Amino acid sequence: MPTCRTRGLVLKVTAHGESDKIVTFYSPDIGRVTAIAKGAKRSRKRFVNKLEEFTLLTITYRPSRNGGLLFLSEAALENPFLSLRNMHRRYVAATLACELIMCFTSEHDPDAEIFALLLWQLDAVNRGIPLLQVTALFHLRLLGASGYQPALDHCTSCGRRVDAGRSFALQPANGSLVCNRCNSHLHHSGFRLSIQTVKFLQTAQQLDLRHLERLQMPRQSARETLQVLYRYSRHLLQRDIHSWKFINREASTVG
Ligand SMILES: [Zn+2]
Structure with a gap:
């Protein structure tokens, strides 16, 4: 499945299992969506300091087939609103x-x-x-x-x-x-x-x-x-x- 890209503001982040995170975004293109970031708690490069509440990101994701969780492949920090x-x-x-x-x-x-x-x-x-x-x-x-x-x-x-x-x-x-x-x-x-x-x-x-x-x-x-x-x-x-x-x-x- 092709990857897509959009901006998103992080509304909520929860840990999932030992290494994943579940992240809810609001995006101007796809609205309120929830994504899974596999390995987010381990990956220093792809997600560190990015999947935090209130950050503005550009996210790269694969849509889900059945309207469920998106699969988050990458996140670029636009503004951390620290x-x-x-x-x-x-x-x-x-x-x-x-x-x-x-x-x-x-x-x-x-x-x-x-x-x-x-x-x-x-x-x-x-x-x-x-x-x-x-x-x-x-x-x-x-x-x-x-x-x-x-x-x-x-x-x-x-x-x-x-x-x-x-x-x-x-x-x-x-x-x-x-x-x-x-x-x-x-x-x-x-x-x-x-x-x-x-x-x-x-x-x-x-x-x-x-x-x-x-x-x-x-x-x-x-x-x-x-x-x-x-x-x-x-x-x-x-x-x-x-x-x-x-x-x-x-x-x-x-x-
Ligand atoms: Zn009156």
Whole structure:
């Protein structure tokens, strides 16, 4: 069978037997795929320091015949994004991004926008851009790219547009806004979004990815966003997002 080549971001690596590794990638050409790297734990030349979480690689592989594991023959390192594995806070942000990709994508279903988005998140966090902001914006855009764009224009109950004087909440059941007058339990629900945050998110939904990190989103807005998108996503997925509690811990710290 002929070999193929593609770029891939490593989402997950597990040991397999004494010498192999199982690696899950997200590729712009073939989507989320899992490959076996035979002899990866022994081979110093082909795979050393490459098959690590969050690295950007060019991989050479043989497709499987039955839609199962690809056979990884070689990997060339394009960017190790080293600080994501060496610095705890950055590791937490990168891990959450990869978990969200695992949750919101299907195998063998490529989407170049989702690849670009993950690459943006890992690169921005690796360069030290404030990670709560980057992670909140990544999560928002990933929902949009996956067909679950939150509706942030107006209150879905009374139709009032977002403007000064009212705060809003995002309803986790359908990802749309409701104003505080329509939602009398707003202040107890924990899903509150200030007008400032809603405005930031509206802008973030429109911006070209290259300009996204220029958006100077205050930490408080990033916190609110992470909270509401977590609840909305948990509802969509009908399961917990395990690494969210670590970013929530980061969000709760002062600074
Ligand atoms: Zn309303």
